[in-house]
Amino acid sequence: MDIKEHKEVEMEKDHFNDDDRGNFIRKSKRNKIVIVVIILLISNIASLYLGAYASIPLGNKVIVSKKDYQKLKRVEGIMASNSDLYKTFNEYPDVLKFKQLFQINDILHKYYYKNIDEDKLVEGAIKGMAASLKDPYTVYMNTKEFKDFSTETGGTYVGVGLQVAAKNNKITVISIFDGSPAQKAGIKAGDVITAVNGTTVTGNELEKAVTMMKGKKGKQITLTIDRKGKGKVTVKVVAAKVQITTVKGRMVSKNIGLIELSMFDENSDEQFIAKAKELKAKGMKGIILDLRENPGGRLDTCVNIVSQFIDKGKLIVSTKDKNGTEERDTAVKGQLLKGMPMVALIDGNSASASEITSGVIRDYKVGTLIGTRTFGKGVVQIVLQTPGSTALKVTISKYYTPSGENIDKIGIKPNITIQYPKEFKAEDLNTDKDPQFKKAIQVINDKLK
Numbered sequence: 359m360d361i362k363e364h365k366e367v368e369m370e371k372d373h374f375n376d377d378d379r380g381n382f383i384r385k386s387k388r389n390k391i392v393i394v395v396i397i398l399l400i401s402n403i404a405s406l407y408l409g410a411y412a413s414i415p416l417g418n419k420v421i422v423s424k425k426d427y428q429k430l431k432r433v434e435g436i437m438a439s440n441s442d443l444y445k446t447f448n449e450y451p452d453v454l455k456f457k458q459l460f461q462i463n464d465i466l467h468k469y470y471y472k473n474i475d476e477d478k479l480v481e482g483a484i485k486g487m488a489a490s491l492k493d494p495y496t497v498y499m500n501t502k503e504f505k506d507f508s509t510e511t512g513g514t515y516v517g518v519g520l521q522v523a524a525k526n527n528k529i530t531v532i533s534i535f536d537g538s539p540a541q542k543a544g545i546k547a548g549d550v551i552t553a554v555n556g557t558t559v560t561g562n563e564l565e566k567a568v569t570m571m572k573g574k575k576g577k578q579i580t581l582t583i584d585r586k587g588k589g590k591v592t593v594k595v596v597a598a599k600v601q602i603t604t605v606k607g608r609m610v611s612k613n614i615g616l617i618e619l620s621m622f623d624e625n626s627d628e629q630f631i632a633k634a635k636e637l638k639a640k641g642m643k644g645i646i647l648d649l650r651e652n653p654g655g656r657l658d659t660c661v662n663i664v665s666q667f668i669d670k671g672k673l674i675v676s677t678k679d680k681n682g683t684e685e686r687d688t689a690v691k692g693q694l695l696k697g698m699p700m701v702a703l704i705d706g707n708s709a710s711a712s713e714i715t716s717g718v719i720r721d722y723k724v725g726t727l728i729g730t731r732t733f734g735k736g737v738v739q740i741v742l743q744t745p746g747s748t749a750l751k752v753t754i755s756k757y758y759t760p761s762g763e764n765i766d767k768i769g770i771k772p773n774i775t776i777q778y779p780k781e782f783k784a785e786d787l788n789t790d791k792d793p794q795f796k797k798a799i800q801v802i803n804d805k806l807k
Contacts, residue, residue, distance in 0.1 A: 494524035524561030533651035553582035605629035615642035622655025627662035654710030665692035699805035700725030709733035717759030727772035736766030
């Protein structure tokens with residue numbers, strides 16, 4: 359994935375992130391942001407030269423020792439000879455707030471009984487800053503983590519084959535890929551992952567857990583799972599190459615087509631359009647769009663798909679940052695399914711890009727939503743590449759449906775609410791045992807009369 363700077367409104371996926379991976383992603387032409395590493399230099403200098411001197415105030419003057427005066431002169435000399443450093447001090451007047459960070463660094467180097475890896479110490483400090491925000495979608499990624507993240511929309515990866523999201527500070531399984539190691543091991547949507555390889559993980563450590571669930575082919579990964587009604591379960595999964603198919607479709611009657619969309623990755627829009635054309639050629643007059651268990655994905659992909667059933671130029675989603683700055687995404691050329699009777703199936707694991715799609719369907723009344731309330735992720739992340747092939751993913755704004763609603767932690771309520779029966783299984787989806795699918799068939803038939 360060509361990451362300079364992009365936006366995402368996504369769930370994290372173990373297979374590639376998740377789920378922003380994700381994040382849903384929009385590339386832009388903004389410059390790369392660089393973590394202000396020079397702060398480290400400045401703060402170290404300040405700590406070294408100014409950290410311990412004693413002063414005596416005298417009116418508008420300060421008396422210092424001759425030794426401390428010489429230290430100050432040395433700092434002044436460094437500042438005068440280094441224009442970049444001088445400019446940075448002026449640009450970041452609060453830089454000395456980081457002084458304590460480097461005082462602790464000095465103490466650790468002085469007293470810790472083992473050798474210290476400086477790079478890991480710096481990485482830990484940066485990760486700590488991101489983690490202190492208590493936002494599972496704002497994370498700093500080291501070189502390996504960013505490499506894993508950057509492969510997230512490529513269609514294949516090596517891992518266990520499931521999609522996860524942070525819900526109530528718990529890492530919850532959203533869906534499992536067909537034929538994946540996770541599916542073979544019996545992991546189910548709704549399972550809560552409490553530990554990976556014996557290390558406890560929470561929703562605030564989503565990226566960490568996602569990284570731990572990847573590995574080389576043949577690597578054994580142990581997951582501790584809390585399953586409703588059964589308590590803690592330990593599952594051993596062997597990592598393997600997972601093929602990701604995001605779009606499936608078939609005719610379910612002579613004039614009703616079904617398209618299942620499992621996520622919005624970089625190829626999903628092309629696959630969706632191709633499948634829609636195929637089904638139209640077979641006589642599709644009404645469509646059922648299945649967004650259940652879909653955790654989201656790329657914004658540009660979502661825009662291209664939604665553009666197939668609304669007029670060009672119509673608002674799809676808007677975002678607002680903390681300063682009130684608004685950005686708007688509108689429908690592009692497409693309109694392949696415009697005017698066709700539609701039902702969209704949604705559930706508690708339909709999130710971000712799925713919710714934007716659902717919001718468009720609801721607000722413009724282009725279809726009927728059937729199922730249960732969606733996940734409720736209404737925030738946007740941006741991914742910024744930082745030095746050393748690392749990156750920072752940070753939540754920058756909220757997003758709003760065409761009617762102006764932010765659904766974060768609320769979700770979208772369907773037009774027709776139908777729960778799964780307790781005995782419902784994944785293999786029952788879109789069969790006669792699926793009450794939501796059966797209702798969708800009924801509603802579409804009524805629309806086609």
